[in-house]
Amino acid sequence: MKRLVEALSVIVCFLLQSTIFHYAGFAGIVPNLMIIITSIFGFMEGRSDGMVVGFVSGLLIDIFYGSVLGVNALIFLLIGYGNGVANRGFYPDDIKFPLLFISISDIVYLIMTYLSGFLLRARFNLGYYFLHLMLPELVYTIIVSLFIYLAVRWILLRIEGRFEEDE
């Protein structure tokens, strides 16, 4: 059941992000839904779940929008693992913790993308990219992540509650 929720989240977020969110974006910037769910499943469900969700998300991006298979898969995989490590300090009622970890995840993703795709081609204007791309994406991602986190938490808690009743 949980696996199904994870698979559906990845698919729905990927589809939404590459289609509808481009129409809803502010100033051409879209929030990073894939990072949000990778991070959420990481700190809510542990390292393995975070890794698998991240790996599949990254691979989907690589297939449709990347030029080399595996680059985004690796970045997302590591982010999922990192969030999984934070699983121990996580309480579902605390709202600051998820937002903090999603923000850190997005920052790590942005920096890794810059390093792998831009710095290597001698694009050194990090200040510009930070102001016009990273910062807006980060703010937008944090705002959207609040809603997604609440939705995922609601679903996961319901499912897990049902499991405990069965046992």
Place this chain on the structure above:
Amino acid sequence: MARVKVRRRGIQIPPGYLLLILTVVSILLMILTFTTDVVPTVFNSIAGYTFMPFKEGLTEISAYANKRADDLRQVREVISENEALRAQLDELTQENDKLIQNRFELIELRTLLDLDSEYEEYDKVGARVTGKDPGNWYSVFVIDKGENDGIKEGMNVIAGAGLVGIVTKTGPNWAQVRSIIDDDSNVSGRMLNTSDNLIVYGNLEAIKSGTIEFGQLSDPDDEVAVGDKIVTSNISDRYLPGIAIGYINTIEKDSNNLTKSGTLTPVVDFEHIDVVLVITQMKEEGGVG
């Protein structure tokens, strides 16, 4: 407690091993992309058949909602008629470009006498944009036609009357297009009026202001001015000659005093690309006589 966990989740691989396995798989995929075509092709096919129907549906829904929001009063008939007319206009504009170009060329030909080249009518396939890059770094999008419709890697993509980009990856029913405003894109261009060659560079910083950068234009007599038209060059090995790119927006001399660079305004509105035309003729096949 531990037994309950095992029963609930089945066999568990320790996270440390899983990390190792998935990392190795990722790196293996990267290596395979560079060495063989088989694995990417398999992935492209599987992903294409599972995701494209949803993507198409969602894009249609969002495009529809967008249109509704834009103009509630417009009747459907008017929209369809408008679309048809717009398509016709695009075609005519392009034809007009070609004619203007032919005129310049005629003058050139008269002076050179023995040059015999004429731009052929390119065969095109229409396609709909079904998704855009989920990140904010690149300008890559996916269209709903693929190998099954004869689309191949390296084909030029146009929208309206100008160059949009090039097909960089294909699946059975989808294709990836890298637009010319993408940070990773370089196009060899030519001034329509003076026939000077230049390079058009995509740049993330220029996208925000709606322009594209160009450079390496040698114009010793200062003949090129703001507003002049840039088309694709005939010495490019990937782009067909004579496709409009844009108009010069700013131009200045480089510090080497030999070449000029600046920005150009593209013909295509990259913010609102819904339908594109893929030219099924490839440069390598010798499109120009």
